[in-house]
Amino acid sequence: MKLQQRVAYLTATVIILVGGAWWVFSPVGHLRQFDADLQPLAESPLEGWCSGHTFIDGGGGRNAQQAKAAICRTDNAETYSASVDMTAVVPSFCLGAIAAGWQGNLASCESILAQNNLWPTLHGQLTNAWNKAHPYPGGEFSARVSDSSDNTGRGQTR
Numbered sequence: 727m728k729l730q731q732r733v734a735y736l737t738a739t740v741i742i743l744v745g746g747a748w749w750v751f752s753p754v755g756h757l758r759q760f761d762a763d764l765q766p767l768a769e770s771p772l773e774g775w776c777s778g779h780t781f782i783d784g785g786g787g788r789n790a791q792q793a794k795a796a797i798c799r800t801d802n803a804e805t806y807s808a809s810v811d812m813t814a815v816v817p818s819f820c821l822g823a824i825a826a827g828w829q830g831n832l833a834s835c836e837s838i839l840a841q842n843n844l845w846p847t848l849h850g851q852l853t854n855a856w857n858k859a860h861p862y863p864g865g866e867f868s869a870r871v872s873d874s875s876d877n878t879g880r881g882q883t884r
Contacts, residue, residue, distance in 0.1 A: 756810055766848040772799055772806035773848055774815035778822025780850025795850045819846040 759767045768777045776798035784794065799808075806818065820835035828835070839845070844852040 761845070761847065761853040763853070765851065765853055767853070768815050768819065768846040768848050769810045769812060770806070770808050771811060771814040771818040772802060772808045774818030774846055775802060775806050775822035775825075777815075777846035777848065777850050778819035778824075779826040780822075781819075781846070781852065782823045782826035782828045784850055795848065815846060816840075 759769065761767060768774045776795050779798055780795045807814075816836055816839055817832065819839070820832050823835060824830070824832065830838075839852075843854050845854075847853050
């Protein structure tokens with residue numbers, strides 16, 4: 727084997743080892759969370775506030791208003807943080823719901839969401855993360871799901 731071939735093989739080996747190590751050990755970044763119906767979850771105070779505002783303004787989440795939620799996020803980007811903070815989503819959702827005209831208070835809103843295991847989605851709906859194959863438990867913020875023979879969970883996100 728010629729010296730030129732050895733150098734080429736050695737260079738290729740080093741590139742593969744360094745590139746592979748970089749690929750394996752480089753940080754992944756943030757991966758958005760989804761519910762079982764593949765609806766993106768609200769993950770920041772900004773998304774939470776806009777989800778709550780859109781939820782109440784849109785008739786309790788019965789109409790998914792993705793465009794309205796996206797406009798809300800654009801309009802309120804300076805007021806609320808867009809950084810991922812799962813602990814701030816529910817209080818922000820409740821503040822958005824109150825700003826949209828919901829007559830309750832922050833504590834009762836947070837209590838309703840916690841008791842019913844509901845989480846805001848990015849598009850102004852609520853989802854129950856524990857099981858999509860069955861209707862959600864009742865409550866002030868949950869829409870009524872009609873009883874049907876479809877037990878797959880399709881279309882259950884509220």
